[in-house]
Amino acid sequence: MIRVGVLGARGRMGATVVKAVEAAPDMKVVAEVDDGDALDALSEAEVVVDFTHPAAVMDNLAYAVEHGIHAVVGTTGFTEERLASVRGWLAERPGTGVLIAPNFALGAVLAMRFAQQAARFYSSVEIIELHHNRKADAPSGTAAHTARLVAEARREAGLEPGADATTTELDGARGATVDDVRVHSVRLPGLVAHEEILFGQEGETLTIRHDSMDRSSFMPGVLLGVREVLRRPGLTVGLENVLDL
Numbered sequence: 728m729i730r731v732g733v734l735g736a737r738g739r740m741g742a743t744v745v746k747a748v749e750a751a752p753d754m755k756v757v758a759e760v761d762d763g764d765a766l767d768a769l770s771e772a773e774v775v776v777d778f779t780h781p782a783a784v785m786d787n788l789a790y791a792v793e794h795g796i797h798a799v800v801g802t803t804g805f806t807e808e809r810l811a812s813v814r815g816w817l818a819e820r821p822g823t824g825v826l827i828a829p830n831f832a833l834g835a836v837l838a839m840r841f842a843q844q845a846a847r848f849y850s851s852v853e854i855i856e857l858h859h860n861r862k863a864d865a866p867s868g869t870a871a872h873t874a875r876l877v878a879e880a881r882r883e884a885g886l887e888p889g890a891d892a893t894t895t896e897l898d899g900a901r902g903a904t905v906d907d908v909r910v911h912s913v914r915l916p917g918l919v920a921h922e923e924i925l926f927g928q929e930g931e932t933l934t935i936r937h938d939s940m941d942r943s944s945f946m947p948g949v950l951l952g953v954r955e956v957l958r959r960p961g962l963t964v965g966l967e968n969v970l971d972l
């Protein structure tokens with residue numbers, strides 16, 4: 728049985744993870760930690776799963792790595808600087824694995840990969856992400872990650888930024904720019920997690936859309952991450968690497 732500690736255990740994702748781990752035949756929950764609880768409660772855990780907050784996740788990860796506990800992280804807010812810090816900590820603990828994934832839903836991972844493949848064929852691209860209105864961060868981690876992947880594919884293909892005749896705009900009307908890609912964030916009660924990647928060129932558009940209708944959509948990916956991180960020392964970013972896409 729893999730001994731799992733859940734960080735953010737009373738949150739929307741954390742509570743869903745606790746149930747999923749308890750229902751899995753090969754793992755059990757040994758610690759449920761939320762804001763204000765001592766991290767010492769994780770002493771029995773082999774793997775921690777973190778769905779907390781961008782402001783909390785780095786301290787949690789530092790603790791896990793320092794104590795040789797593998798980590799599966801869904802919390803958003805990872806910049807290149809943060810990833811470099813995690814790599815630095817792991818260099819001191821070569822046997823420990825950390826998997827950070829902006830999205831654990833299979834369809835979201837596939838949508839990102841399809842968008843990466845389509846990017847070089849279209850002159851313009853924009854992303855719309857739509858989430859529940861209790862989400863703390865905008866744009867979503869998934870949309871930011873998608874934008875970076877698409878931008879990289881466009882650069883490799885030698886594409887210039889898409890033509891845009893906008894000369895006057897209200898602040899925010901054209902969205903945020905992530906690595907030269909426009910990202911638009913919608914927040915509405917009733918939504919869970921949704922993303923559209925829209926490509927355009929003269930005469931046609933292509934829309935790639937993924938919808939998570941329920942948080943159960945993330946659980947197969949999280950459980951796979953818990954199993955895989957045990958045999959992947961070092962830092963892995965993105966579930967696509969575990970799925971071998």
Ligand SMILES: NC(=O)C1=CN([C@@H]2O[C@H](COP(=O)(O)OP(=O)(O)OC[C@H]3O[C@@H](n4cnc5c(N)ncnc54)[C@H](O)[C@@H]3O)[C@@H](O)[C@H]2O)C=CC1
Pocket residue numbers: 734735736737738739740741760761762763778779780781783787800801802803804828829830831832868945
């Ligand atoms: N990678 C993925 O597939 C997914 C990632 N997320 C991300 O996961 C994070 C959490 O999302 P939700 O569960 O919707 O948020 P939430 O607000 O429902 O839950 C977060 C929980 O973390 C707790 N928390 C805050 N600071 C903590 C600390 N220092 N130690 C332990 N617990 C702490 C809060 O009290 C709360 O119970 C967000 O960054 C979100 O974007 C959400 C869904 C899927």
Ligand SMILES: O=C(O)C1=N[C@H](C(=O)O)C[C@H](O)C1
Pocket residue numbers: 803829830858862863866867868869870919920921
């Ligand atoms: O906060 C959420 O709900 C989600 N957060 C992640 C993100 O920011 O991309 C993953 C998913 O979109 C749900």
